[in-house]
Amino acid sequence: MPSKNAYIASDLGVKLGVKWAGFGSLIGGEGLFKLVVSGNGKVFFGAYGGILEKEINGEFIVDSGHLVAYEPTMKLKPQLAGGIFSSFFGGEGFVTRVEGKGKIYIQTRNLSGLATWVNRHI
Amino acid sequence: MESNIIDNQKLNVNIQLRPGSAAAEIKLNPGQEFTAEAGAMIAMSQGIQMSTTTYKKEFWWNYERYKKIAFRRKFFLNHYKAGQQGGTVILGATHAGDMFVKELNGENLIVQGGSYVASSPDIEINTNWQGFKSLISKEGLFWLGIKGKGTVIVNSFGAIYPVVVSGEYIVDTGHIVAFEESLNFNLTKAGKSWISSILGGEGLVCKFKGQGTVWVQSHNTTSFGNILGSRLKPRR
Numbered sequence: 001m002p003s004k005n006a007y008i009a010s011d012l013g014v015k016l017g018v019k020w021a022g023f024g025s026l027i028g029g030e031g032l033f034k035l036v037v038s039g040n041g042k043v044f045f046g047a048y049g050g051i052l053e054k055e056i057n058g059e060f061i062v063d064s065g066h067l068v069a070y071e072p073t074m075k076l077k078p079q080l081a082g083g084i085f086s087s088f089f090g091g092e093g094f095v096t097r098v099e100g101k102g103k104i105y106i107q108t109r110n111l112s113g114l115a116t117w118v119n120r121h122i
Numbered sequence: 123m124e125s126n127i128i129d130n131q132k133l134n135v136n137i138q139l140r141p142g143s144a145a146a147e148i149k150l151n152p153g154q155e156f157t158a159e160a161g162a163m164i165a166m167s168q169g170i171q172m173s174t175t176t177y178k179k180e181f182w183w184n185y186e187r188y189k190k191i192a193f194r195r196k197f198f199l200n201h202y203k204a205g206q207q208g209g210t211v212i213l214g215a216t217h218a219g220d221m222f223v224k225e226l227n228g229e230n231l232i233v234q235g236g237s238y239v240a241s242s243p244d245i246e247i248n249t250n251w252q253g254f255k256s257l258i259s260k261e262g263l264f265w266l267g268i269k270g271k272g273t274v275i276v277n278s279f280g281a282i283y284p285v286v287v288s289g290e291y292i293v294d295t296g297h298i299v300a301f302e303e304s305l306n307f308n309l310t311k312a313g314k315s316w317i318s319s320i321l322g323g324e325g326l327v328c329k330f331k332g333q334g335t336v337w338v339q340s341h342n343t344t345s346f347g348n349i350l351g352s353r354l355k356p357r358r
Contacts, residue, residue: 049139049143049145049214049218050138050139050142050143050144050145052138052139052145052212054165058168059167059168060165060166060167060168061165061166061167061168061170062164062165063163063164063165066164066165066214081163081172082171082172082173082174082200083173085174092160092161092163092172092200097168106164106165106212107164108138108139108143108144108145108164108214109143109214109215109216109217109218110164110214110216113161113216114216114217117216117217117347118347118350118351118354120347121347121348121350121351122351122354
């Protein structure tokens with residue numbers, strides 16, 4: 001399941017669908033619906049920065065703006081990065097707890113980080 | 123026991139996706155800690171505790187020689203501590219660029235505020251390093267004095283390259299990522315006169331003298347911000 005803006009192209013054998021992502025996804029800034037790609041063939045997807053592939057077995061915490069794609073069997077839960085003070089002043093805000101077994105893809109840069117930085121220079 | 127102590131002074135860092143999208147993957151032993159720039163965390167394994175400390179940064183801007191304005195900015199650092207199983211933390215940066223890892227053995231390193239990524243717990247971070255007083259306000263840059271024993275991770279905007287100075291070397295202040303404090307440094311104008319320096323766009327440069335290393339970045343965040351920022355239109 002790549003995030004909305006990550007999908008680029010796919011083979012004809014790949015089906016695209018939309019899935020209800022749950023309100024948890026809204027808090028993570030990802031919107032209420034998820035794109036699901038399934039079937040046989042290649043999928044191209046991109047991100048801002050580089051993409052790291054991570055094999056997860058159990059739980060892993062990803063900053064909400066950095067999650068690019070994950071396997072549909074995995075569950076996402078938004079949570080605070082630390083305590084209330086740390087989460088808001090420590091700059092991490094909300095994070096997504098990914099639970100399950102499979103691969104996730106994370107991007108090494110973040111557009112909202114760039115936007116925050118640019119805003120300071122206007 | 124002793125080997126454990128040594129292990130905890132050093133961080134096990136693997137820089138991935140160099141040079142354009144570098145991210146630092148830090149593998150932690152059980153109970154191991156480190157400190158990182160606020161907002162740098164991309165991902166981490168379960169069971170790592172995070173806490174935040176606030177540093178009050180004060181810097182003074184001299185104008186008309188005798189009037190001073192104090193700026194106070196808050197500077198946040200996050201501390202991470204691994205649980206019983208140890209774990210992994212992946213750290214990123216705001217801009218496209220590279221990272222490098224430096225092992226310190228008691229020497230001092232001066233790092234541009236925006237370039238600091240993370241360091242091991244025995245590294246001291248001085249947020250009020252005032253070596254370049256006049257520079258701080260003008261270019262919007264601030265500097266961190268870093269010393270101690272352990273690992274420091276630094277990021278750059280664009281490519282990063284070390285320059286081993288022996289004698290004299292001049293670097294545009296916006297391109298300095300870090301330098302060893304063993305070097306003598308002073309700020310100066312780029313050209314022969316102040317007018318040509320300012321109109322020529324180089325502004326302030328830093329003249330390094332002596333022996334030591336300067337890490338230089340190919341891009342300049344201040345220039346990038348000024349070019350991009352001035353071209354953006356206000357929303358109605």
